[in-house]
Amino acid sequence: MVRTAVTRRRPLCSVHPDDKERLNEILNDFKSSARAVQPAAHRLKPRTPIVIASSIRGFSCWLYEQKKQGIVVRPHDRSLDEDAELYRSTRKRKRITGHLAYLRNFMLGTSAPELSRPRLAAYPDDETLIQKAVAAAKADIVNGTPWQGFRTPPDINRVASRLRGFSEWLKTHAKSAIAGRLDDPSLQEDRETYLRVKDSSRAAT
Structure with missing residues (x-):
């Protein structure tokens, strides 16, 4: 068989x-x-x-x-x-x-x-905030009332990418997310530090 x-x-x-x-x-x-x-x-x-x-x-x-x-x-x-x-x-x-x-x-x-x-890996809360802002800004372009400085979708995407980069930096440096402290002076201080670090990195390359 x-x-x-x-x-x-x-x-x-x-x-x-x-x-x-x-x-x-x-x-x-x-x-x-x-x-x-x-x-x-x-x-x-x-x-x-x-x-x-x-x-x-x-x-x-x-x-x-x-x-x-x-x-x-x-x-x-x-x-x-x-x-x-x-x-x-x-x-x-x-x-x-x-x-x-x-x-x-x-x-x-x-x-x-x-x-x-x-x-770019933003904080989840920041990602939600960024996505909502992107959707609102793009909707206002369609409605003919664009936000100042955000006249085209690429303008919005560039700023959103920068915000994600900032949020990622906050996360990797054990700092609090953007969401929840929009009116907190510490966020502005962190932003200034972040920009200085970025400028230093560019100068070194």
């Missing part, structure tokens, strides 16, 4: 219901944008966006299996960072943190994913 080997495919996991409506759309846009980056030298390798998309879907599946919230409903929340770290350590998915950063930056809408794209 000849026995034939039967290979059983592992069933594909289900993307988290929280992500089902939007995640595929976002990832498809991500891949298209990555292919369109100019100049071509700044593009990710052809397979990299596909690998990133697959990695993100796998993470979404794992979140569903673990009965945790999905990605799209909390893209910039600290709890997602914690879950990504747990996923990385338990499933040996070392690149998930970087892949998640690419997705987050793309969802912010500042530009297409690039090879050398900076990954």
Whole structure:
């Protein structure tokens, strides 16, 4: 009697219901944008966006299996960072943190994913504040009442990027977030220190 080997495919996991409506759309846009980056030298390798998309879907599946919230409903929340770290350590998915950063930056809408794209990690509360301000400023442009100094979307995106950089610096230097102390003199002092550090860094290069 000849026995034939039967290979059983592992069933594909289900993307988290929280992500089902939007995640595929976002990832498809991500891949298209990555292919369109100019100049071509700044593009990710052809397979990299596909690998990133697959990695993100796998993470979404794992979140569903673990009965945790999905990605799209909390893209910039600290709890997602914690879950990504747990996923990385338990499933040996070392690149998930970087892949998640690419997705987050793309969802912010500042530009297409690039090879050398900076990954700014603002405080979650600051990120929420920045996103709300960006949405309001862009809406006022559409309504014909732009904020002073913010006449085009690129103007808004540049300032938002600077704010994220400032928030990231605050976080890495164990200082409080921007949100919650907008009227606190200490925030202005930290901003001046941050700008001095940046100027010193530029002068040294």
